[in-house]
Amino acid sequence: IEPETFRNAATTMIDYVIKYHKEIGNRQAFPDVEPGFMRDLLPSDAPKAGESWEDVYSDIERVVMRGMTHWNAPGFFAYFPTASSFPGLLADILCGGATCIGFSWAASPSCTEMETVMMDWLAKALDLPQCFIHGGHGPGGGVIQGTASESTLITLIAARSKVIRRELSRDPNLSMYDVLSRMVVYTSNCSHSSVEKAGLLAMIEVRKLDAGREGIVTGKTLQEAIDEDKKNNKIPTFVCATLGTTSCCSYDNVDEIGRICKCEIEDIWLHIDAAYAGAALICPEFRHIANGIQRATSFNFNPHKWLMVNFDCSALCSYLSNSANVDALYLEHETQQTTIDYRHWQIPLGRRYRSLKVWFVLRMVGIDGLQSHIRRGVAEAKYFESLVRKDERFEIVFPVTLGLVCLKLKLENVINEELNRKIQDDRRIHLVPSTVHGIYFLRVATGSVNCSRQALDNCWDVIREMA
Amino acid sequence: IEPETFRNAATTMIDYVIKYHKEIGNRQAFPDVEPGFMRDLLPSDAPKAGESWEDVYSDIERVVMRGMTHWNAPGFFAYFPTASSFPGLLADILCGGATCIGFSWAASPSCTEMETVMMDWLAKALDLPQCFIHGGHGPGGGVIQGTASESTLITLIAARSKVIRRELSRDPNLSMYDVLSRMVVYTSNCSHSSVEKAGLLAMIEVRKLDAGREGIVTGKTLQEAIDEDKKNNKIPTFVCATLGTTSCCSYDNVDEIGRICKCEIEDIWLHIDAAYAGAALICPEFRHIANGIQRATSFNFNPHKWLMVNFDCSALCSYLSNSANVDALYLEHETQQTTIDYRHWQIPLGRRYRSLKVWFVLRMVGIDGLQSHIRRGVAEAKYFESLVRKDERFEIVFPVTLGLVCLKLKLENVINEELNRKIQDDRRIHLVPSTVHGIYFLRVATGSVNCSRQALDNCWDVIREMA
Numbered sequence: 010i011e012p013e014t015f016r017n018a019a020t021t022m023i024d025y026v027i028k029y030h031k032e033i034g035n036r037q038a039f040p041d042v043e044p045g046f047m048r049d050l051l052p053s054d055a056p057k058a059g060e061s062w063e064d065v066y067s068d069i070e071r072v073v074m075r076g077m078t079h080w081n082a083p084g085f086f087a088y089f090p091t092a093s094s095f096p097g098l099l100a101d102i103l104c105g106g107a108t109c110i111g112f113s114w115a116a117s118p119s120c121t122e123m124e125t126v127m128m129d130w131l132a133k134a135l136d137l138p139q140c141f142i143h144g145g146h147g148p149g150g151g152v153i154q155g156t157a158s159e160s161t162l163i164t165l166i167a168a169r170s171k172v173i174r175r176e177l178s179r180d181p182n183l184s185m186y187d188v189l190s191r192m193v194v195y196t197s198n199c200s201h202s203s204v205e206k207a208g209l210l211a212m213i214e215v216r217k218l219d220a221g222r223e224g225i226v227t228g229k230t231l232q233e234a235i236d237e238d239k240k241n242n243k244i245p246t247f248v249c250a251t252l253g254t255t256s257c258c259s260y261d262n263v264d265e266i267g268r269i270c271k272c273e274i275e276d277i278w279l280h281i282d283a284a285y286a287g288a289a290l291i292c293p294e295f296r297h298i299a300n301g302i303q304r305a306t307s308f309n310f311n312p313h314k315w316l317m318v319n320f321d322c323s324a325l326c327s328y329l330s331n332s333a334n335v336d337a338l339y340l341e342h343e344t345q346q347t348t349i350d351y352r353h354w355q356i357p358l359g360r361r362y363r364s365l366k367v368w369f370v371l372r373m374v375g376i377d378g379l380q381s382h383i384r385r386g387v388a389e390a391k392y393f394e395s396l397v398r399k400d401e402r403f404e405i406v407f408p409v410t411l412g413l414v415c416l417k418l419k420l421e422n423v424i425n426e427e428l429n430r431k432i433q434d435d436r437r438i439h440l441v442p443s444t445v446h447g448i449y450f451l452r453v454a455t456g457s458v459n460c461s462r463q464a465l466d467n468c469w470d471v472i473r474e475m476a
Numbered sequence: 477i478e479p480e481t482f483r484n485a486a487t488t489m490i491d492y493v494i495k496y497h498k499e500i501g502n503r504q505a506f507p508d509v510e511p512g513f514m515r516d517l518l519p520s521d522a523p524k525a526g527e528s529w530e531d532v533y534s535d536i537e538r539v540v541m542r543g544m545t546h547w548n549a550p551g552f553f554a555y556f557p558t559a560s561s562f563p564g565l566l567a568d569i570l571c572g573g574a575t576c577i578g579f580s581w582a583a584s585p586s587c588t589e590m591e592t593v594m595m596d597w598l599a600k601a602l603d604l605p606q607c608f609i610h611g612g613h614g615p616g617g618g619v620i621q622g623t624a625s626e627s628t629l630i631t632l633i634a635a636r637s638k639v640i641r642r643e644l645s646r647d648p649n650l651s652m653y654d655v656l657s658r659m660v661v662y663t664s665n666c667s668h669s670s671v672e673k674a675g676l677l678a679m680i681e682v683r684k685l686d687a688g689r690e691g692i693v694t695g696k697t698l699q700e701a702i703d704e705d706k707k708n709n710k711i712p713t714f715v716c717a718t719l720g721t722t723s724c725c726s727y728d729n730v731d732e733i734g735r736i737c738k739c740e741i742e743d744i745w746l747h748i749d750a751a752y753a754g755a756a757l758i759c760p761e762f763r764h765i766a767n768g769i770q771r772a773t774s775f776n777f778n779p780h781k782w783l784m785v786n787f788d789c790s791a792l793c794s795y796l797s798n799s800a801n802v803d804a805l806y807l808e809h810e811t812q813q814t815t816i817d818y819r820h821w822q823i824p825l826g827r828r829y830r831s832l833k834v835w836f837v838l839r840m841v842g843i844d845g846l847q848s849h850i851r852r853g854v855a856e857a858k859y860f861e862s863l864v865r866k867d868e869r870f871e872i873v874f875p876v877t878l879g880l881v882c883l884k885l886k887l888e889n890v891i892n893e894e895l896n897r898k899i900q901d902d903r904r905i906h907l908v909p910s911t912v913h914g915i916y917f918l919r920v921a922t923g924s925v926n927c928s929r930q931a932l933d934n935c936w937d938v939i940r941e942m943a
């Protein structure tokens with residue numbers, strides 16, 4: 010492909026993206042396609058000779074868009090929003106164009122160092138404790154992971170290593186498998202499925218704590234579970250507390266939980282999964298949700314959700330021990346002792362230059378701009394809550410604190426399930442339901458780039474009509 | 477950021493990327509920076525107000541490029557090349573612009589279905605066995621992972637699940653930790669460090685098999701290890717064979733190894749790591765390197781290395797059991813039973829629409845174009861080999877089969893280590909050394925987009941001068 014062809018094609022592609030966002034109001038959030046639809050739209054084999062850009066371009070609408078769930082369509086209120094910003098896109102052009110694979114400092118000093126500085130910018134913007142900052146007083150610092158699931162898994166594995174080392178140093182006759190079999194992870198029954206998955210992958214028992222009607226794990230609940238497990242010779246290893254649960258945007262009591270983790274004779278690793286809500290800490294008025302965070306061992310939030318950094322960019326602040334450290338000669342370099350090799354801080358070896366996206370977004374949007382973006386999403390949720398509260402048939406199920414409104418008809422689950430089915434079939438809006446403590450409800454997530462009062466009015470019209 | 481500003485900025489960014497590649501010959505492959513260099517170039521905090529695009533743009537050269545290891549510079553022969561192609565870039569603009577997170581079919585039917593079709597296109601282009609094709613006769617199929625490390629880990633975890641289920645179904649009194657403690661993974665002492673890392677993460681003992689002077693694991697070596705382990709009540713669980721080792725591009729004897737894995741009363745999961753060399757199977761004349769592949773349980777290669785698909789794109793062909801399957805209500809959708817939810821085939825939950833890159837590249841470059849690309853890289857290596865063979869001071873350490881030339885002075889290790897240090901300090905070219913069976917040597921990897929005979933002549937001049 011000649012540079013001039015690329016230049017023209019790239020300009021066309023950029024214009025397509027601009028038009029896509031400008032006219033996204035005409036797109037249905039969830040597509041009308043059946044499983045297997047795409048196989049009929051594509052040849053069964055790759056072409057022998059290269060095709061023209063025009064041929065590929067003309068298939069984007071016909072093939073790709075035909076089956077897209079449009080996460081940024083105004084009718085999309087399903088999962089928490091995923092970022093899509095122009096500065097993020099600009100950075101990704103550079104990242105792809107100047108390809109490097111930054112697994113070690115030497116593989117790309119720029120990629121590693123930008124990441125350490127950007128993680129500090131993020132941590133400071135959120136007013137996180139000094140222990141999470143590279144340029145702080147301790148050994149801590151941040152790393153960009155692909156997803157919150159990976160952040161949970163890598164911290165759990167680090168905690169597992171720590172406990173195995175500790176127990177074996179005490180009793181060298183123990184097998185590490187004996188130790189492993191006694192470990193327990195604690196998390197809420199409202200926490201994300203990726204915590205349970207991390208437990209499965211790490212082969213550690215996950216104990217789900219009852220978060221009650223409010224979806225909140227308290228210190229008392231945790232303490233009781235720990236006490237019971239210790240009586241049974243288990244080893245409490247890791248707590249994953251959530252700030253902003255996916256089901257209902259509830260907040261575990263991190264202040265109480267952190268005190269318990271630190272009060273145990275052996276520290277328990279406290280990981281905070283704030284994948285969604287963490288971004289809101291950029292606004293001082295929401296920082297109270299993270300009370301007690303200074304007792305956490307690690308803290309994770311996803312700039313790719315609500316901080317305008319395009320997917321993937323999951324920020325993990327922690328001091329990760331070298332549990333995943335495996336060296337091979339061809340990765341050695343002279344500065345190995347004085348630099349960070351981020352491959353030890355994550356599951357994969359290779360890594361993209363993702364911090365470019367953070368740099369572009371933080372600079373071009375600024376802290377002020379990101380604060381406005383968060384505040385707009387919260388105001389949208391408050392507005393939607395006010396609409397719901399005017400209709401006596403409905404109730405708000407959980408406090409609306411950020412950009413999620415949980416609502417239901419004041420009737421039993423089956424009716425609400427039927428309402429959900431009708432809304433899905435209608436296709437004008439796309440929601441996903443949830444269940445907490447046996448109560449089934451609808452979730453409306455605000456804050457996507459194309460959300461607006463008008464979009465919320467339409468959403469509410471559809472829900473009422475279907476009700 | 478207004479669309480018009482974005483349009484202009486994106487055009488500037490595209491032109492920058494074009495210019496970067498056009499003039500990359502002027503860039504030093506490895507940068508002259510010291511650890512910590514970037515902290516002095518950047519403010520300590522993110523800006524409060526957004527800055528202009530021009531301010532950001534002007535810092536790209538000053539900050540980012542200052543510390544880049546240029547993987548596509550003509551002086552870069554270090555790691556295996558990483559792809560950087562214009563079609564890949566075009567696809568990534570679309571991927572970023574129409575952001576979706578395709579963790580389940582419903583989260584983006586298009587993202588999931590394109591991936592199943594593209595994995596079939598790739599498998600057919602490489603003439604892989606039917607069992608690895610979604611549209612084939614069995615339950616198998618492919619998935620795009622981020623990296624080969626993740627492919628190794630996810631298949632190891634699937635194998636672990638399979639063995640635990642099998643053993644517990646036989647003897648329900650067993651603890652899964654007892655079973656785990658008896659499992660063994662086999663791999664070459666020349667295989668990639670990520671295999672050892674996968675073992676650490678999965679908590680399974682990794683037994684490194686002696687690959688001898690030639691860097692090749694034979695069936696005999698494997699069989700002896702298995703026999704010994706079975707006598708000691710161990711459970712042979714997983715073999716990771718490599719086609720195209722990172723150290724010296726050697727090929728384990730997959731034909732012999734596969735027969736053993738299938739002959740054992742309990743099948744042993746055979747995973748083939750062909751991260752680098754797998755791409756060469758697109759050319760019929762190189763398919764002999766994968767003799768016996770039909771007995772593999774899973775097969776992995778990285779289109780982001782040698783098939784012009786920008787990082788990250790690691791293709792894993794296998795039938796992955798549901799070992800990582802964790803469901804939560806908010807991920808349910810009506811078609812759950814009839815569709816693939818790729819989140820169960822990988823470690824993270826979220827995933828990008830990476831198959832777009834494969835689609836764009838396969839269509840715009842075509843099978844013919846990719847074959848030419850591979851053949852060019854191999855011809856470059858043969859050419860470089862011919863240069864080395866003319867100089868009696870040097871020897872070629874391993875057969876040159878694809879795009880890697882391993883060479884050394886016919887002298888002891890310390891002299892070759894000194895030669896390597898001189899080359900690094902000189903900075904005109906960037907290599908990484910390796911060691912196999914106690915022999916230290918230099919590696920010259922060809923095949924990057926900007927490699928050429930002239931670049932190889934320069935490389936050889938530098939090596940001889942330093943020698």
